Amino acid sequence: MPYKLSATLSGHSQDVRGVASPTTGLVLSASRDATAIAWSKGQTDAGFSISATYRPSDGFINSITYAPPTAEAPQGYVITGGQDGIINVFILGSDSSEPAYSLLGHTANVCALAASPTGNLVSGSWDSTARVWRDYKELYELKGHSQSVWAVLPLDESKTLTGSADRTIKLWEKHKEINRFHGHNDAVRSLALVQDIGFASCSNDSEIRVWTLQGDLVYTLVGHTSFVYSLAVLPTGELVSSGEDRTVRIWKDGECSQTIVHPAISVWTVSTMPNGDIVSGCSDGVVRVFSDVEDRWAPAEELRLYDDTIANQSLPSQQLGDVPKSNLPGVEALSQPGKKEGQAIMVRNGNLVEAHKWDAKKRAWQKIGEVVDAVGSGRKQLYEGKEYDYVFDVDIKDGAPALKLPYNANENPYQAAHRFLGRNDLPLTYIDEVAKFIEKNTSAVHIGASNEQYVDPYTGASRYVPRSSSATTTPSNPYVSGAPVNSANVDPFTGSSSTSVKAKVLPVLSTLPFKQANVAAMEKKIQELNAAADSSISLRPEEAAILTELFGTLSTNNTALLTAQHVSLMTTLISRWPPSTVFPLIDVLRLVLASNPMAFKATTDKSAVVNALFVTIEKDAPWETPLPKPRETNLLLVLRTVANMFQAASGPVPDSWTSSLFTELQRIPSTVWTKAHLLALATLLLNYSSVIHRAANASQDQEKHLALIETVLGNTNSDPETLYRALVAFGNVVSSKSKPKLGKATATWLRLSSATAKRSGEERTKNLVDEVQSLIL
CATH class of the missing domain: 2.130.10.10 (YVTN repeat-like/Quinoprotein amine dehydrogenase)
Incomplete structure (x- = not known):
């Protein structure tokens, strides 16, 4: 029975x-x-x-x-x-x-x-x-x-x-x-x-x-x-x-x-x-x-x-093992018997997508729910020993570490808000704001990726894409008290408040590292690629040992153990592996730099790191679109990795290695940049501007830096979040002690910033443009 x-x-x-x-x-x-x-x-x-x-x-x-x-x-x-x-x-x-x-x-x-x-x-x-x-x-x-x-x-x-x-x-x-x-x-x-x-x-x-x-x-x-x-x-x-x-x-x-x-x-x-x-x-x-x-x-x-x-329950599509929902069969598929107990299929029933499971004992399909788009369990993040669909970083005040706000798609936002406030000894009077923040930042998540989105090279999911969608999902003021946060990681107490819209934003002195990662998938992919690699490029035993230690450190979040030795190892491997298989190595380097900026600061030859990265994007080859998928992926990961090189904790940036970096970026034609690439580039430019502003010294790369900001602002693929970050980068430059003399270019920047405000359509961008224009007039 x-x-x-x-x-x-x-x-x-x-x-x-x-x-x-x-x-x-x-x-x-x-x-x-x-x-x-x-x-x-x-x-x-x-x-x-x-x-x-x-x-x-x-x-x-x-x-x-x-x-x-x-x-x-x-x-x-x-x-x-x-x-x-x-x-x-x-x-x-x-x-x-x-x-x-x-x-x-x-x-x-x-x-x-x-x-x-x-x-x-x-x-x-x-x-x-x-x-x-x-x-x-x-x-x-x-x-x-x-x-x-x-x-x-x-x-x-x-x-x-x-x-x-x-x-x-x-x-x-x-x-x-x-x-x-x-x-x-x-x-x-x-x-x-x-x-x-x-x-x-x-x-x-x-x-x-x-x-x-x-x-x-x-x-x-x-x-x-x-x-x-x-x-x-x-x-x-x-x-x-x-x-x-x-x-x-x-x-x-x-x-x-x-x-x-x-x-x-x-x-x-x-x-x-x-x-x-x-x-x-x-x-x-x-x-x-x-x-x-x-x-x-x-x-x-x-x-x-x-x-x-x-x-009658709704369930995330990923609980069925990432079954694609395009070209699904109709309910007539249920007339065919399943192949094994527990087999799950999705069928279209009118405008609905239903999930059914094969019951081998009854020899019948059992409906187990209606499928909805949501972040699936396979992409969950571990926090305090439990897996969550989202773990937001919440900045409460300047100088204090961000607080973690974990949330699962099936939870009541008010229960999650109550848990967050209680854990951090914050007043329950904030519960409505926190719940609304959760709802706003989880309501527009889509499974998979469009042609314009970057796909996680390990799982095929869009997990690695920072939120950069429409104004309905972008808070009105994600930069509060000079501390920028990702548009999906906004201070819920002030980020959505209309009373803070007119507050001054500039200068933004914090940086935005790309930290999100699937460490287990990285390690697994490297092992697979290494097993298939020629002996001349595969991992040496001592390299494999250091890499195992590195993954253990990343998994346990012991970031203080990350050193220049790990940066050097990843640089060596990136230089040795062919561009078609190098993407997980770049991603590991990105995570090392995000987890401990001091590891990069202690690296003696920073130019070697940058040069190794740019070899992976075949910088001297013609930039013909559409890019082959490996090259497109490498470019995005390189941009995110370089963005992580510029962090407030790593101190002043020497011009010796940044000059060649900006020169290579300028060589990439505007037609190559996708939305995901542009967001990463804008973040890189913002981080650089924050570090330079903190250093309070002029940069010989200021002209190249401004030219790249102009590239981002003028690109039709730039979405509202990308435009906002690029504008913050420009605002940091013109609000610094070493602000440039724009001269005849002032009119160009006024027109460009006004056009940006119009394109974005967001109140926060309009307010930022007003602040920027007051600084250059």
Whole structure:
């Protein structure tokens, strides 16, 4: 029989991040609402009800497990781990609401817990360690992972498995590492024991792998279309998995035998009961029980309502694995049977695009939602251990680091705003402004890219494109108190306020680095290209070692560890690899420069870096449009990389290497510049003007700099954000101590700036033009 909904347990107000179901009558759940709940089923009562609620702290509870009974606790123990790094142990069935034990040692969120039948407890934490506890006292600390330990699995009294965001799995004998398993391309999220074989692991790379304990990969299970978060094993030996694609999947003999779609984006956690039922916990705050025994199914009306809820949901197209929506078939495609369980297709039904999933047991297509454009899970960014569709940088005041505002496309903007304000101790009176900011900057996101947009060379997505769309998505004043921010990263408290429109903008002394990155995709692409490269250009062992270290540094955001050595390595590799394959190397250099400007400042031969970059765009070859795609991509990445060379933190810019840079840029004809290229060029010019203004000295490249600004302002492909950045660059020049004598060119700049204001149509640009013109008259 197929699995169907058996029970719906509603009691949490936020994401359920952990579940455990040690008996057929007991379910434990942990939530980001700072509670853990014990759900019990009486012998005569068919349903589950709350028997106890635990509140160990005010922070999120992200993990939970059950420990077997002792004389002290005849019903066993409920063990929780959370944001404060403390593990709390409660006696199940006790009248006391206080923990019997609080285990201290971890210094960050405890995201994984598992107890052995004999009483050992293993915990994993964002502090990059795992710990083994016996009798609720620390026995061993397992140190060796370089990133968060997301998964733990005790094998016996002395052996333990751990899985980490560093993409490795380690086997420990007591506190010593005895084996290491490589294969996943992203964070390892869960581990499960597979009898007679070894164990299974799942990852953010969308794969489930089954291993022997000796390190052999037995097989890989592919079917999830996004991150796989949790694993469990049925009494029959079948694997169960859950993930970010709204599904729980059941695997038999290496194939997906059933897909259970949920009415929530993230199915964070899954467990199994001794009777074979499956328990899931989701981002909608609901715990659900599914059974393959008809007598335990929910009433027919509840099952119908559940299916209707799923069918009527909207979901991002990327949850179907980036299926292209052009030339989709009509509903007649549903008359053809699917090829395998869980296969997803999109069809056009009138003006709607519907997603359907093949149910192999019913031999029928099941509608799972209407597809909408949104940022998909495959492009999510990691912030505080959770993946988000957006992570905005919010500048609150000059000189202070930007605050991070994470947001998922499926969230209520007011909930995200409330979370942001609470985390940063900001007044709740700002909640409307923050919510409106989120709505404004997420309402016009499109999947894929037009011919005029740049596409992420790793994934095909437009993730790398800064927001540069119409006035409806560009805030009225994204430069506040001299601190520029990306049009998608605007101070929500002042950036959209009509009262700040007339405020002076110039000079803008902060710079705009291109920081957004898909580090895992970069590393994977470099490995692929290196494996296919000729031995004369492939990575030397010592280079590969430094590069691995570099990616580890970028992944953990340890930017202080980035040095001139890393800049030199990337320059060497960029010079050696052919232009057709060099793009991920350029992108890594871009990220190094953005992450630690001092690494470039300490680089002795900056001209060599610039020269190596310009070789990749074949600067001496004819500029015939349309450019070949590799050359177009390289040009954009080079512009972004050079833009990152000019940062306030890197100090004054010497003219010795900038002169050749501007000379080469001037040689590129205006017909070559796409919208994405122009935005990157405008940002480069803005950053240069900010650094020069801070240095308070004249630049011998001022004439070339102004000529390039004129190129951007006069190009018909420049959008409002590009025009605004170029105008800020010009404003910085004419507001500096070394302002140029424009002479006869004054009239030209007055006409050009007035035309720019008219083309842009934005109030902020008109106000900036007024300020600029007052400086040159």
